[in-house]
Amino acid sequence: MKTYRMLGIVAIMTMAMTSCVQRQERSRNADKYENWKASLADSVAVLEKRRTLAEDSLTNAYNTVDSLLKDFAYSENPREVEGYMILKSAKKSYPLSRTGLTARISKSEGFELVAVLSGNTFSNISVSDGSRSVRSAVVPHDQALNYRSGNLTTVLFTGAEADSIGMLLASGGPDRFTVTYSGQSGKVIVVPVSAADVAVVSRTWQLAEARREVHRLEMTLPLISRKIDLLRQRMDK
Helix, strand or coil: CHHHHHHHHHHHHHHHHHHHHHHHHHHHHHHHHHHHHHHHHHHHHHHHHHHHHHHHHHHHHHHHHHHHHCCEEEECCCCCCCCEEEEHHHHCCCCCCCCEEEEEEECCCCEEEEEEEECCCCCEEEEECCCCEEECCCCCCCCCCEEEECCEEEEEECHHHHHHHHHHHCCCCCCCCEEEEECCCCCEEEEECCHHHHHHHHHHHHHHHHHHHHHHHHHHHHHHHHHHHHHHHHHHC
16 A cells, blocks of 8 residues: 555656656747747847948948049940940040050949050069059950050950059059069060059049949848848748
């Protein structure tokens, strides 16, 4: 009889302990759920702040583009495959008939750096401000991107290297820049970059960079909004 009574007590205690464990488990699960919802809400708040910042940045980028565009004009040259944007003050002297640098923006909105050298040929350049130096890609002579007319060699550079040169000239560093012309012959010619050429290249790069920023932000904003929508859907479920 005592054995049955002990078994009953053990069973009751086991049930009580099981019930207690289940309550604790439910409580932990409830805490986890609330923490999970809170983390989602925090993520939404962070993304909303990021979206607001991106919207403000996009507005600023639009304003920058609009302001810079006032100084540019669209031009078409019979020698060129497609039209381009060029600084109005540089249009009358383009193509260059002297040693120097200029720049333009392609129809596809890419930054294009144009280097000209009188009396010699070259296939690449490097630009230095005395402490920093940026080198272009090599563009072989092909009478297209690297062509000769009379005693002038003109080379059009594009891509990341050209962009880096534009950024260096637009960096607002020292007043003195030099450009080094070099080619397969091994001959190297170093000349100063005129203040006028620095201004043209800088202004053109700034417009190209502002347009890139607009495109980047225009692509970023929908992605942020989509992430916010997905998080809110998870919270609602």
